[in-house]
Amino acid sequence: MVSIYERIENLVKDNKNTTFKLIAKQILEDFNNGVFKSQNELADACYVSMSTITQFSKSALCEGYKELAIRLKIEYENAMIAPKKRDEIDYKELDTRSFEIINDWVLSYSDFILSLANQINTKKKIWLAPSFQTMPVARHFENILRNQGVDVHLMDSAINLELVRHVDFKDELILVIMTGRDTLTLSRILEYIEKITKNVYLITTNNHIEEIPEVEGWKKILINYSLSNDYKYRVQALITLFLLVSEKLDNTSYLNRFGNNSDS
Structure with a gap:
């Protein structure tokens, strides 16, 4: 590019x-x-x-x-940002430092995770609004949620804003994931929904702070750990965060609806 x-x-x-x-x-x-x-x-x-x-x-x-x-x-x-000189790779032992950094970051936002899970349990429905860069991990989260009986609507960051304006977001739960460079359409979506709903959860980086409107009630966390500039670590961090959200979801209604196939 x-x-x-x-x-x-x-x-x-x-x-x-x-x-x-x-x-x-x-x-x-x-x-x-x-x-x-x-x-x-x-x-x-x-x-x-x-x-x-x-x-x-x-x-x-x-x-x-x-x-x-x-x-x-x-x-x-x-x-x-000068690239750090990489240490010589030790092929005899696994390096788990990156997992520790990511896990520490995720656990530091336990309140955000628990609050988001609680809202998903209450609404049984969520809109996911990822930037272009985070679309793959958002689709992964979408699959997890659907398997737990949640009604998920995924906004493509390339979507025409006029289509979004035809949706009433007044009481909707929205999770916005804004990272990467191609975030212009997502910024416009935020400008639109800031006038409509306060039930918005945001995951973003320091680079995009200026693009996010300050709205009372919106819950925001920053991807700001030491490895966050590397795409592969950012994806892993989001996957870990979404896993912890999913573990707090009540899928009882889903099991009752389709039957529990587990062994008695």
Whole structure:
């Protein structure tokens, strides 16, 4: 996948629009100095209107400058984190340190887990709203919940927002999982449901704090343990968290409905 930085570089090289070239050069210069101007500041620096900055952002395949700025910040942070030198692998013993870190993180949010499980037991229904990156692990959780008699509705993060607006979320239970870069549609869904329901649980990262509205009653946890930048550890952490949620679910009604097939 081409990064936002590379897209902006390409706009400098290939674009015939001299105004866009000027904006692109300013952004790249700021990026290399660790500076991220607001849309108004960038417009002033380039002597253009804010609408021109929006048009430029769309030419970089972003919905607007807000998305472009967020993605640039993420790329900058990832570039600044020097990869740690890996210790020599010991093939004679298993390394369980990553499990300990993940488990400590999950257990630190036991209140969140118990509260979410309680709500699922009460509602017997939940909406899962994952970002593009977390869709696979959300589908895994969906299968677990369905097997325990929960009515699950999965929102694809690529869904047209107009479809979401046709659902009455007033009394609905919603779990939002926001990680990764492609979260624009999910951010818009949040902006919509913040006016409708307070029964929302959120799992996110420090990179997406600014995208999440502050709503009284919403319960939020951060993926912020020491290994959280690595996708494989993030997936394992979510799977562990969802396992503990599932172990607190009452599936009695499901067993009564379909029969208990266990041996007497």
